[in-house]
Amino acid sequence: MTVRRFGPEITASGTTLRLWAPAAKTVDAMVEGQRHSMTRSEDGWFAVGVDGAAAGSRYRFRIDDELDVPDPASNFQPEDVAGPSQIIDHDAFTWQAESWRGRPWHETVLLECHVGAFSPEGTYRGLIDKLDHVVETGITAIELMPLADFPGRWNWGYDGVLWFAPDHTYGSPDELKQLIDSAHLRNIMVFLDVVYNHFGPEGNYLGRYAPQFFKAAATPWGAAIDYSIPEVRAFAIENAVHWLRDYRFDGLRLDAVHALAEPGGLAMLQELSEAVGVVASESGRHIHLVLENDDNRASLLDPDTEIPSGRYRAQWNDDYHHAWHVLLTGETHGYYSDYASGPQQMIAQMLAQGFAYQGEPSRHRGGKPRGEKVGGLSPAAFVNFLQNHDQIGNRAFGDRLGLSASPIAIEAALAITLLAPMPPLLFMGEDWGARTPFPFFCDFDGALAEAVRQGRRREFAQSYATSAQDVPDPLAPSTFQAAKLDWAARDGEGLARHQLVKALLDVRRTEIVPRLRGASFAHSEFLQSNILTAQWTLGDDQTLALIANLSGEITTRGHAAFHGRSIWGGEAPERLPPWSVFWSIGAGPAPPI
Structure with a gap:
C-alpha cells in the first residue's frame, strides 16, 4: 500500500x-x-x-x-x-456497488462532462439524474473535467489549486462518491481529468512556504512544477492514488503532460503509473490511465498490459480531431494548418496507424519534428474524438461543430469514429447534436479577472477576425449559464441524431467489442475518387472493413471491394451516395484494392 x-x-x-x-x-x-x-x-x-x-x-x-x-x-x-x-x-462512506471491479479497456466509450454544465442543477446529484440517459445511449464511461478546488463559483477546472479537494460548488465529497457509486451500479465507469502540469493563478500559497515546488521554467498557464524534488513527485502520485482509492474512480486522464518541465516529469509519470498499478493489484479492479500529450510520445503508451506498470493505456488523439475538423469545416488557421494539405490522407493514415505525426516536421511549430513512431501499438492506444472541451471552448464563441459543418458530413464522421476499433470519446451533448456553446468561463476577482478578460479578447480578435467586444466575457455569469446543456433539445431537434448515435453504439457493443481484445491495425487508404477504405484484424481473426465516400458528390466505388457481412449501411453499392459509410465483418483479409 x-x-x-x-x-x-x-x-x-x-x-x-x-x-x-x-x-x-x-x-x-x-x-x-x-x-x-x-x-x-x-x-x-x-x-x-x-x-x-x-x-x-x-x-x-x-x-x-x-x-x-x-x-x-x-x-x-x-x-x-x-x-x-x-x-x-x-472510510465512513458506505458503498453500494461493493462487487464493482470496473470494465476492461476495450469496452470503453467515453462521454466527457463538466459537472457544473451537464445538468440544470450543476451538481453531482444533478449528474446522477442523467445517468440513465448515459446507459440508454450506449456510453460505458463518463469522464469528469477537473474537480480540484478552484477559486470562485464556476471554472472549467484547469485552474485548480488544491488538488485533493473536490470543489464545493458541485456538492460534498460524499455526494461525489454517491455519483460514482450510482454510475457503478449502472455498469458505467467514471474517469477524472487531473492537472499535474501547473497550479491555478489564484489561491495557491505553496510558493510562500515550499518554493521548491516550482522552477524557473514556465508553462502556458503558470510556473512549472519541479518534479525532480522527491516531495513534489510524491504530492502528485499520492493525489492520483487518492482519487482512485478514496473515491473509486476507474481511471484518470492526465492533462497536457507535454507541459511537464523535465527533469523529473517523465520519472513522475512512470512512478505514478507504478503506484496506480499497486492500487489496481490490491483492489482487483480495472484501472485505466490516459494521457493528453501534444508530443505524441508513443513510447509512453501500453494499452494491453492489464496492471499499469510505468506506462499509460492510451492517449487523446488530437491529430484525429484536427484532420476531421479541417475536412468538415475547411478551417486552416492555427494548428489546423498542419492538416490543410490533405486531411483525407491523414485520416486514412490514422485509421491504419494511430497518429498522423510520428516525427514529421510541424509547420505550426516552426518546422520542429513532432511525435514518435507508433511501432506495434494496437488501436486501443488512441482515444479518437470529433469534439472535446478544448476544441469547442478554445474558439471565440465556444461554438460546436454543428455550426460549421453539414449534418450529413458530421453523421458520416460519427459512423466512422464510433465503429472504428479505437476507443471513442464524445463531448457532453454531442450524442444528440447539441448546439449549446461551451465557451471558456471562470470566476476570478480584481486585476486577475481583468487580465483574463482582456487576454481572451485579444487572442480571439486576432485569430477569428472579430471585434474584441463580441467575444464572450469569460467572467460574466451569462457565459457560464450559456454553457449549460439544453436537455429539452435531446427529445426535440436532437432526436434523430440521438437515435443515430444509439444505433451506432449498439452495433459497436454487439458486433465489435466482443472481438476487440487483441485487435490490430491492418490497412487504410484514401483513393483519389474520395473513397476511404480501411481494414483491421480483430481478436478472433475476422477482418473489420470500412468503405466511405468522404465528399458531397456521388462517387463510384471502383476497385474498393465490399467484404464480408454488412454491420452498418447495408451492401455498398457501385455508386456511393454523398457522405455514405459502410462497415462489414468477414473471415480473412479483405481483397486488395
Whole structure:
C-alpha cells in the first residue's frame, strides 16, 4: 500500500496534521480556532497530533505567525480555496456497488462532462439524474473535467489549486462518491481529468512556504512544477492514488503532460503509473490511465498490459480531431494548418496507424519534428474524438461543430469514429447534436479577472477576425449559464441524431467489442475518387472493413471491394451516395484494392 505523506491522518485519538514547509521557520495548526504548535524535522516537514480533531473539524496552517493557509492536501474546502480545510473520513462512506471491479479497456466509450454544465442543477446529484440517459445511449464511461478546488463559483477546472479537494460548488465529497457509486451500479465507469502540469493563478500559497515546488521554467498557464524534488513527485502520485482509492474512480486522464518541465516529469509519470498499478493489484479492479500529450510520445503508451506498470493505456488523439475538423469545416488557421494539405490522407493514415505525426516536421511549430513512431501499438492506444472541451471552448464563441459543418458530413464522421476499433470519446451533448456553446468561463476577482478578460479578447480578435467586444466575457455569469446543456433539445431537434448515435453504439457493443481484445491495425487508404477504405484484424481473426465516400458528390466505388457481412449501411453499392459509410465483418483479409 502506498504510504501517504500529505494530508490529514485520522487516528484513534484524533488527527495527525502534516505540512511540508521547508521555507517556514514555524508552523502552527489552527484547529477550530485553537493553536497547536507543530514540530519541524530536518527535511522541512512539520507535524502535530491533535486529540479530538475528527471528521468535520476545520483547520488551517499558520506560517511564521503571519499567514494562514489551507492544507495543500486538503480533502475539502467548504468555504472555497482561501477558507479552512475540513477533515474527511473516507472510510465512513458506505458503498453500494461493493462487487464493482470496473470494465476492461476495450469496452470503453467515453462521454466527457463538466459537472457544473451537464445538468440544470450543476451538481453531482444533478449528474446522477442523467445517468440513465448515459446507459440508454450506449456510453460505458463518463469522464469528469477537473474537480480540484478552484477559486470562485464556476471554472472549467484547469485552474485548480488544491488538488485533493473536490470543489464545493458541485456538492460534498460524499455526494461525489454517491455519483460514482450510482454510475457503478449502472455498469458505467467514471474517469477524472487531473492537472499535474501547473497550479491555478489564484489561491495557491505553496510558493510562500515550499518554493521548491516550482522552477524557473514556465508553462502556458503558470510556473512549472519541479518534479525532480522527491516531495513534489510524491504530492502528485499520492493525489492520483487518492482519487482512485478514496473515491473509486476507474481511471484518470492526465492533462497536457507535454507541459511537464523535465527533469523529473517523465520519472513522475512512470512512478505514478507504478503506484496506480499497486492500487489496481490490491483492489482487483480495472484501472485505466490516459494521457493528453501534444508530443505524441508513443513510447509512453501500453494499452494491453492489464496492471499499469510505468506506462499509460492510451492517449487523446488530437491529430484525429484536427484532420476531421479541417475536412468538415475547411478551417486552416492555427494548428489546423498542419492538416490543410490533405486531411483525407491523414485520416486514412490514422485509421491504419494511430497518429498522423510520428516525427514529421510541424509547420505550426516552426518546422520542429513532432511525435514518435507508433511501432506495434494496437488501436486501443488512441482515444479518437470529433469534439472535446478544448476544441469547442478554445474558439471565440465556444461554438460546436454543428455550426460549421453539414449534418450529413458530421453523421458520416460519427459512423466512422464510433465503429472504428479505437476507443471513442464524445463531448457532453454531442450524442444528440447539441448546439449549446461551451465557451471558456471562470470566476476570478480584481486585476486577475481583468487580465483574463482582456487576454481572451485579444487572442480571439486576432485569430477569428472579430471585434474584441463580441467575444464572450469569460467572467460574466451569462457565459457560464450559456454553457449549460439544453436537455429539452435531446427529445426535440436532437432526436434523430440521438437515435443515430444509439444505433451506432449498439452495433459497436454487439458486433465489435466482443472481438476487440487483441485487435490490430491492418490497412487504410484514401483513393483519389474520395473513397476511404480501411481494414483491421480483430481478436478472433475476422477482418473489420470500412468503405466511405468522404465528399458531397456521388462517387463510384471502383476497385474498393465490399467484404464480408454488412454491420452498418447495408451492401455498398457501385455508386456511393454523398457522405455514405459502410462497415462489414468477414473471415480473412479483405481483397486488395
